[in-house]
Amino acid sequence: xxxxxxxxxxxxxxxxxxxxxxxxxxxxxxxxxxxxxxxxxxxxxxxxxxxxxxxxxxxxxxxxxxxxxxxxxxxxxxxxxxxxxxxxxxxxxxxxxxxxxxxxxxxxxxxxxxxxxxxxxxxxxxxxxxxxxxxxxxxxxxxxxxxxxxxxxxxxxxxxxxxxxxxxxxxxxxxxxxxxxxxxxxxxxxxxxxxxxxxxxxxxxxxxxxxxxxxxxxxxxxxxxxxxxxxxxxxxxxxxxxxxxxxxxxxxxxxxxxxxxxxxxxxxxxxxxxxxxxxxxxxxxxxxxxxxxxxxxxxxxxxxxxxxxxxxxxxxxxxxxxxxxxxxxxxxxxxxxxxxxxxxxxxxxxxxxxxxxxxxxxxxxxxxxxxxxxxxxxxxxxxxxxxxxxxxxxxxxxxxxxxxxxxxxxxxxxxxxxxxxxxxxxxxxxxxxxxxxxxxxxxxxxxxxxxxxxxxxxxxxxxxxxxxxxxxxxxxxxxxxxxxxxxxxxxxxxxxxxxxxxxxxxxxxxxxxxxxxxxxxxxxxxxxxxxxxxxxxxxxxxxxxxxxxxxxxxxxxxxxxxxxxxxxxxxxxxxxxxxxxxxxxxxxxxxxxxxxxxxxxxxxxxxxxxxxxxxxxxxxxxxxxxxxxxxxxxxxxxxxxxxxxxxxxxxxxxxxxxxxxxxxxxxxxxxxxxxxxxxxxxxxxxxxxxxxxxxxxxxxxxxxxxxxxxxxxxxxxxxxxxxxxxxxxxxxxxxxxxxxxxxxxxxxxxxxxxxxxxxxxxxxxxxxxxxxxxxxxxxxxxxxxxxxxxxxxxxxxxxxxxxxxxxxx
Numbered sequence: 001x002x003x004x005x006x007x008x009x010x011x012x013x014x015x016x017x018x019x020x021x022x023x024x025x026x027x028x029x030x031x032x033x034x035x036x037x038x039x040x041x042x043x044x045x046x047x048x049x050x051x052x053x054x055x056x057x058x059x060x061x062x063x064x065x066x067x068x069x070x071x072x073x074x075x076x077x078x079x080x081x082x083x084x085x086x087x088x089x090x091x092x093x094x095x096x097x098x099x100x101x102x103x104x105x106x107x108x109x110x111x112x113x114x115x116x117x118x119x120x121x122x123x124x125x126x127x128x129x130x131x132x133x134x135x136x137x138x139x140x141x142x143x144x145x146x147x148x149x150x151x152x153x154x155x156x157x158x159x160x161x162x163x164x165x166x167x168x169x170x171x172x173x174x175x176x177x178x179x180x181x182x183x184x185x186x187x188x189x190x191x192x193x194x195x196x197x198x199x200x201x202x203x204x205x206x207x208x209x210x211x212x213x214x215x216x217x218x219x220x221x222x223x224x225x226x227x228x229x230x231x232x233x234x235x236x237x238x239x240x241x242x243x244x245x246x247x248x249x250x251x252x253x254x255x256x257x258x259x260x261x262x263x264x265x266x267x268x269x270x271x272x273x274x275x276x277x278x279x280x281x282x283x284x285x286x287x288x289x290x291x292x293x294x295x296x297x298x299x300x301x302x303x304x305x306x307x308x309x310x311x312x313x314x315x316x317x318x319x320x321x322x323x324x325x326x327x328x329x330x331x332x333x334x335x336x337x338x339x340x341x342x343x344x345x346x347x348x349x350x351x352x353x354x355x356x357x358x359x360x361x362x363x364x365x366x367x368x369x370x371x372x373x374x375x376x377x378x379x380x381x382x383x384x385x386x387x388x389x390x391x392x393x394x395x396x397x398x399x400x401x402x403x404x405x406x407x408x409x410x411x412x413x414x415x416x417x418x419x420x421x422x423x424x425x426x427x428x429x430x431x432x433x434x435x436x437x438x439x440x441x442x443x444x445x446x447x448x449x450x451x452x453x454x455x456x457x458x459x460x461x462x463x464x465x466x467x468x469x470x471x472x473x474x475x476x477x478x479x480x481x482x483x484x485x486x487x488x489x490x491x492x493x494x495x496x497x498x499x500x501x502x503x504x505x506x507x508x509x510x511x512x513x514x515x516x517x518x519x520x521x522x523x524x525x526x527x528x529x530x531x532x533x534x535x536x537x538x539x540x541x542x543x544x545x546x547x548x549x550x551x552x553x554x555x556x557x558x559x560x561x562x563x564x565x566x567x568x569x570x571x572x573x574x575x576x577x578x579x580x581x582x583x584x585x586x587x588x589x590x591x592x593x594x595x596x597x598x599x600x601x602x603x604x605x606x607x608x609x610x611x612x613x614x615x616x617x618x619x620x621x622x623x624x625x626x627x628x629x630x631x632x633x634x635x636x637x638x639x640x641x642x643x644x645x646x647x648x649x650x651x652x653x654x655x656x657x658x659x660x661x662x663x664x665x666x667x668x669x670x671x672x673x674x675x676x677x678x679x680x681x682x683x684x685x686x687x688x689x690x691x692x693x694x695x696x697x698x699x700x701x702x703x704x705x706x707x708x709x710x711x712x713x714x715x716x717x718x719x720x721x722x723x724x725x726x727x728x729x730x731x732x733x734x735x736x737x738x739x740x741x742x743x744x745x746x747x748x749x750x751x752x753x754x755x756x757x758x759x760x761x762x763x764x765x766x767x768x769x770x771x772x773x774x775x776x777x778x779x780x781x782x783x784x785x786x787x788x789x790x791x792x793x794x795x796x797x798x799x800x801x802x803x804x805x806x807x808x809x
Contacts, residue, residue, distance in 0.1 A: 041095035346390035575600030720744025
């Protein structure tokens with residue numbers, strides 16, 4: 001342990017005490033209460049601070065009361081109990097509880113509620129010191145109290161001669177530095193030693209407080225005070241005490257420098273010490289370590305900066321978004337927008353905030369409904385609205401919106417992003433227009449292709465009928481072979497045209513399935529009968545295997561026959577002459593499985609993934625005589641998916657053949673089997689008077705000749721007006737009327753005929769190259785009884801004529 005000669009400090013303290021200045025400075029201060037008692041607790045000194053704080057005059061309490069009489073009695077009792085437990089001895093509630101620790105030599109600072117003369121209360125921090133004589137016997141107690149709101153002011157006044165001075169200067173909670181008038185340190189308490197790292201002996205009568213302060217801050221303070229007070233102040237100790245020397249209360253922040261060179265922020269309170277004549281004899285600087293508060297402030301500044309950075313980042317994200325962003329409260333009132341929303345509406349952010357969201361759209365009711373929809377469902381996507389700007393400009397936008405909440409999950413409002421879809425809408429409209437034109441072109445193409453096929457098919461049927469009635473000649477075999485070949489090619493052409501139209505329907509979602517309970521074998525039978533002539537012409541063997549028990553499906557029989565037919569036609573085209581095709585139908589679990597296999601050219605591995613894509617061609621080599629449009633398999637896949645089925649393909653490779661597998665759900669119930677389909681020669685019919693109207697003379701005359709050969713009486717017309725006139729004069733039982741006619745189209749011609757009273761018994765059938773659903777609807781609205789598409793199968797036409805009721809006499 002190192003002994004320090006403290007003689008100089010003691011001499012300084014005694015000198016100050018003798019002068020009486022320090023005692024007067026403290027006891028004349030109104031910033032804290034100083035209450036001195038005798039050994040029994042009776043108040044002997046009651047300073048002006050005590051009078052100000054408690055409302056009593058000294059005369060009212062001296063030699064009458066104890067400090068316990070002005071303290072909260074319940075707190076005094078509680079303190080007595082707490083100390084009894086802490087110190088293991090019984091302490092009587094009252095004055096003893098207030099000074100017990102000090103009487104035992106224990107430093108005691110505690111909080112207590114003082115009661116003023118008027119009964120009001122205030123919290124105080126009380127420091128208790130036992131006053132002792134030269135023999136160390138207790139002669140009294142000193143209780144220094146400070147109002148917590150003015151604690152720092154009270155610290156400045158804790159200088160006192162004798163026992164009071166020791167009590168204050170022995171505190172390590174704050175630094176107390178007293179100087180002479182020139183600033184040389186005379187007192188340096190334990191708190192100053194702890195904070196600054198110097199012993200008192202190292203600074204007394206040697207340094208000024210400026211020597212332990214940041215020199216740059218001292219210079220800066222001198223400059224600032226010179227400007228503030230309008231006088232020149234020398235950097236150094238003068239800058240630290242100048243205000244106090246002028247009687248101005250002075251508390252400031254300063255950086256103290258420890259002995260080891262480290263620094264800490266301090267809050268310094270300066271008081272000028274004066275003698276009886278009010279002359280300055282020194283200064284008291286009470287300092288507290290401000291590190292904790294500075295750290296909190298620094299942390300708060302960092303937090304504030306982080307919040308500002310986050311707000312800036314968030315705002316940057318909002319403003320950089322290409323969409324118009326907007327927030328509303330739950331009532332639909334706008335709370336924030338970005339620049340894009342300003343541009344969309346032509347209004348400023350200030351104008352938009354606080355306004356109803358719905359006011360900026362052409363359909364306010366729909367806009368308001370959109371907000372309610374978000375609030376009800378939590379979000380909406382692709383909600384279209386048309387925004388109207390201040391200048392009248394309208395913009396179609398697509399909204400995606402969601403609700404947002406605070407940390408407590410309380411609903412705050414709606415966040416919405418609007419994207420300008422005007423260009424997309426125009427593009428979609430252009431696509432729709434292009435699609436419409438494509439469909440019109442396909443319909444026109446089908447019409448123009450069907451028209452020349454009609455007279456060819458009629459002519460072929462005429463050749464068959466006339467040949468069967470004449471004596472057979474050797475050359476007739478060649479004619480029959482040629483006509484059969486032509487009929488097959490006409491049928492192939494018709495299928496290609498139908499496929500084109502079906503693809504158009506599927507792409508528009510217009511395929512209408514007429515589903516019902518059907519027997520699978522019936523649809524397969526139709527497909528097989530249609531392909532047999534082609535297979536026979538190529539000497540191909542078609543092997544069909546059906547299950548012993550019927551399989552029933554909920555399907556469109558015509559479309560299902562088309563699916564099987566397309567697969568068989570595909571196998572026929574890509575199997576060489578003399579090849580084999582197998583068609584197998586089985587029941588596996590609850591599925592009907594149809595397999596179409598061939599030993600044809602096969603499919604390369606790299607083509608398998610694309611086999612069902614539109615316009616895919618398996619073999620583009622010039623040597624292949626059979627080809628197509630590349631849409632048949634696309635139709636197969638689409639039609640099967642519409643039925644809830646699937647199709648798969650397998651091939652071992654080029655030259656190894658291929659196999660297509662169809663799976664369809666079956667019906668559990670088995671209704672009575674449908675009647676066996678009939679085929680073959682046309683059914684004999686009653687002779688009719690038939691008016692044939694077509695602007696193609698070949699179509700009209702060939703069909704009329706064919707009808708004449710089967711016993712009907714015919715008349716021909718080649719435009720709409722001629723058709724109306726011929727109907728009036730010829731009075732037919734049946735009119736086969738084309739749609740695309742000159743002078744008067746078929747629809748108008750039908751309407752004009754229906755206006756005549758004599759037309760009520762006439763059956764009018766559209767016989768046209770227009771076969772779309774829309775065409776059928778128009779013909780029905782115009783008054784047609786039926787609609788046949790060119791080139792009509794004569795068997796179908798004969799069946800229609802046979803089903804007509806005889807014309808009444």
